[in-house]
Amino acid sequence: MEGLSVAAPADMSQLRALFAATEGPMTFIAGGTDMLIARRPPPAGGLLIDLSRIAGMAFISTDSGDIRIGGATTVAAIAADHGLRARLPALAEAAAQCGSVQIRNRATIGGNIANAAPAADLLPVLVAAGARLECIGRDGASCELAICGYAPDRGHLIAEVILPRSGLLPRSAFVKLGPRQDLSISRLNIALLAEFRDDHFGNVRIAAGALGPRPLRLPLAEAALVGKELAPATLRDFLSALTAEVDAAIPGRGSQAYKRRAIAGLGLNLVAQALGLSPREHLFEDAAR
């Protein structure tokens, strides 16, 4: 086949039939918000598959144990879903802070993962929650991959994002810092999932973006909270751990000084948001001093 052909399957069986019938290179486009503005040229040949009309790829299911989200679900749908906001507020919040209304209406969760930008806003929440991806390989076979094991250049289609019940903790939050308030690519973003009871943290998972090529779990910051009482001393230890994470992730980088200060402010907002408190409460102001 010469030149680029385009296919727009209507359902998953048509999509699978295309996988079986195509021998040459295959590329996907969903919302096009990354692909169409990328500096690299669009594919010159092979088959470009438009995922945006596949009904079975855009859904959010939060009723049973695991949360399941179709790979072509838009960021706007994720931001607006009440069930998702109840079970994993951090993901709805991360989606609500992606781009503009127009971008959110086109952008998809599968595109956010596959584009794998260091500052992608959905990724820290997905990493902290231990997301798994239901994929279709180039040979048409389905496989399940951990989000950290997904390699964009292998050509796997992300059919579904699975958030296992075991990875979901009752409190969660997402905060980001960009060069301006709206329509801003993150300079730093961070997600927290936590258990919190009787003023004490239980299990805690934290991941941050824009500290390296991929989002990172922050084990020092997690350890500073796990099992600890919510108190200024705990929060001070947490802030020291966050700055140590920045020092370990980007030693000597031009942005290190800025990010080690920025992550402290973000960290306090993150904890306050997860616990439904104001970051202006004395507790947080004491910790920041």
Ligand SMILES: Cc1cc2nc3c(=O)[nH]c(=O)nc-3n(C[C@H](O)[C@H](O)[C@H](O)COP(=O)(O)OP(=O)(O)OC[C@H]3O[C@@H](n4cnc5c(N)ncnc54)[C@H](O)[C@@H]3O)c2cc1C
């Ligand atoms: C003005 C502007 C502002 C933005 N602001 C933000 C922001 O604040 N936060 C943020 O995180 N991002 C932001 N983005 C980036 C972008 O909107 C997101 O990364 C979006 O989620 C990409 O999804 P998409 O469906 O548009 O991807 P596309 O552009 O369609 O595809 C991107 C890549 O992913 C691949 N792909 C798409 N879907 C799948 C799938 N299901 N399986 C496998 N591969 C797939 C494509 O082949 C392509 O390589 C912004 C972009 C623009 C233009």
